[in-house]
Amino acid sequence: MSNIHPSQLPLKHMNYSTMLKPLSVFNKKSTIFGAITILTLSIVFFDAFIYDVLAYHGPFSVIATQVKGLSDFQLNQQLLDRFQGFPPFWRLALYPSFVIGWPRLMLLPNILILSLLCWTIQKLKLLPWHLTVCTVFVFPVCLFSFRSGYQDFFVGATVSSSLVLLLYSIYHRKLSVTILALLLSTFSSYTKYQGFMQSFLVVIVGYIALLFSHYASMKDHIFNKQCLILLTFGLLLTSSHSIWNFLIYSNPFYPISVGPFEGPESNYTASSTYTSFLYPLQGSLNHFLSSSELDWIFRGVVPDYNIDMARAQTQYGGLLDPKNAMGLVRTGGTYGPAYLAAFLVFMYGILEKLRNLFTVKSIDGHDFLFLMTGIYVLLASFLPQSHELRYYLSIFMLISIFSIYYLCQTNQIKVVRAALFLFLSISCVLNFSQPFYSTAKNGIGYAVSYPSRDLPTTQDCLSKPDSEDPATRFACKLILR
Template sequence: MRDFSGENFSRQLSFALAMALLGSATILAVVRPLIEADAWEYHLPFSARLWDLGGGKASFHLNAKTEARWDGFPLAWEWVQGLFWAATSSLRATIVPQLVLCFAYFAYVRHVLNFPIFWNILGFFACPMLFIHFESTYFDLPAGLCLAIGFFALFAVLRDLRLGIFSRMHASVALASLGLAGNIKFQSLLSCYLIIGIAALFYLFNNGLNRGYRGYFLGLLAACTVLASTSVASNFVRHQNPFYPAQIQLGNAVVFSGPENVKAESPSPTYQIFHKVVTLPGPINFFLSITEFDWALRGVVPSYTIDSWGGDIPQRGGPGRTGGWGSLFATLNFFIIVLQIFMTSKKEDERQHQLALACLLLIVGTSFFPIAHELRYWLCIPLIMVPVNLKFLYERLNGPITLSALGAMTAYGVMQVLSSPFSHVVLGTGNFSQEAPAPLIAALQKTGRYCAPYGDYIFRFSEAVTGRPGLLSNDPKDCEQLPQGNRMKFTQ
């Protein structure tokens, strides 16, 4: 007879909740992946070019802005998504590598930190933005997963160095994951550098490590740095700007010139205080964003979306895409990180103490990054913070109360997403199966060509997606060569 009392019942109920969430979210993601703005604008067109899907470049022309992104943005995940798309001839398959990576993350964290995997699954879905991105083909979650795996791999290597062992397995995981992360997004490259720097600090200032492997570990950090920097090194050689096409400024001085103004496209929020517009330092914007206190200050209607676009329409102050992790989730996890630094002893539980301290350094360091307030770019933080906290709670407070609190937190996070009308988690976006507009079909039937210079999302009607032959173009130069009926301004 099963024991349905106390701790065993809480464990079984929590396990069932975790498996139900993971299973239903995975089915939704595969059947109806969220393919939103950035995917149609440039991620999927890039994948199609890389794998010559539907004629690739010949069947879809980019405008100048997107062409510059093709020429400078890291393309590693576009290549991975394109591989699955080409192998299956299904656009839905572009989300499969992300799901595989997510399952690998759960398994690897379980292996390294040694606490039940369903705890981490519950912690994952307690964060609204992680839940939404699990369903989406955006690149922020794959980048964050690679960074989190790399973080735990480096600290697993450091753990083994205390025993006089250099773990080639963990070193290989660190090299592969951080190398991939740096070539997915520019933002994830910055996080790569920060994680590698933190690992170097813990190595250099830890007297308990075996120094016989100094060359091995420092060589690993150097190799991770070089591999992660492949895309920016290529940009520096070709454009004299490692982050091309982004224009990089230090104050008012332009350090690296480029055609895309990051500050203009991703403004920092401003606040209206006593009839004055106030601009705050980046780190303060970051902490206001993760606690979502920013929403209260600017009168942003609480809502969870893939890129926190609600922050662009505040009732007070200027636009800024803030929040998304959940105020209770972020505040409680940050509190536990700080708490365990004081509750763990360097001698008795040195490894947990270092993990918590490293996580705190990651949070504080990230706050100084450009546009740190846009939290979807820094998903590695909750992906690292949650397992570190859960490991601490599992060892110190493993019982029905902790499991019940974790389950309640997860349920609250899920309800925040489901109650947000534009999260699209349940109903999807409608983009995947939307019918092509009549002028587009008529133009293709008449001339085989159609142009929409400002139609950032017309790729969903391209030959690569629909199999319908013909040239679609976002390039205004093509529009000049077409009759009026074959071109139009088309918006989503």
């Protein structure tokens, strides 16, 4: 074997360092620089006080942790209902920022979970850490969420790490890794309701993987029984907050009304109506139309890239909806061509892994991860409000990671280089062009004080002390503290 050139080795027998050897110079010179640059820009231009942080994430945090000078903030009835029912972990995650008074500390949970995701992907010999960073941020919505005070990036990266670790543990029969994966799922489920849905689905895919591993991996009946017990316990653990809400409020999603479960706050979907005739498949189709941004073309939505697409409300007349209108439009955010490219590579990889499985009648650990991740991506596209992409960033993280892994595995280095350079550049332009322009216009002080740039002035707060808007009231509480 020592006389055989690495290019003559079958891909499945090539080790990690050999497989990625053509990438080594490219990675060291480009992706490390790109990763560090993106992380630095995200710290400088961190959007701490976006509306939801001021309206309830921040108030919930300071009340729950009794931050001096802020904990007496008064919640209206709607926010009180949310405080009682919403998952509590993000309140603890934001605590250091409010107690010290450093807005950029809100980025710390995202940096920690990104580090864990990179460690996981590198440890499992899929991609090096810096390539993982660049791969995750090819979608603008992922980068927007990372550099904001929302929980969505944290949830997406936690779910992605949990899924990959769980599948790895099942194939390689490592119960300690199974426990770690289930603990991560619990963190996600205690962060927001969409985190619970994705974590619940991760455990369901774990059951499927355990069943499939009986034919794909070494036989170990003791492990199977122990893992089955752990998965069942993990299912209860990830569901525990919703179970508590059901026992106390008769609604696992309290205070949101969902299906037969009534609550004081009505739910909304804001989804496309032109796919409703395809029930029950329209949810997955709406997700694809949103991810590919074809919905913007069909409905004639003016493109706008931000955290939740809430400002992209103008319809100028599309292929399927010719009328001009204003309304709530929360689709898109991936930069459609980037998603379509990653999705096509991902699907081609799935089909090839299936063909190899049926031909060779065996499957290695990486192919097992690839195929089981495909099942998760398919099922996750049916989850409620899957067209609101920021809620389900795990889908995009996993698709991008495995599509780049597949291209590296098949030695498509030029394609990787071109795709990353193109789509990562577009993502950075959509994220940072406004901050750069405003810094050039207003001076370096704008960048230094970027997280607090939209907060009201002291004079504004003194002149309007009793605003009905909770976000304005809490912002003034921060200013006047």
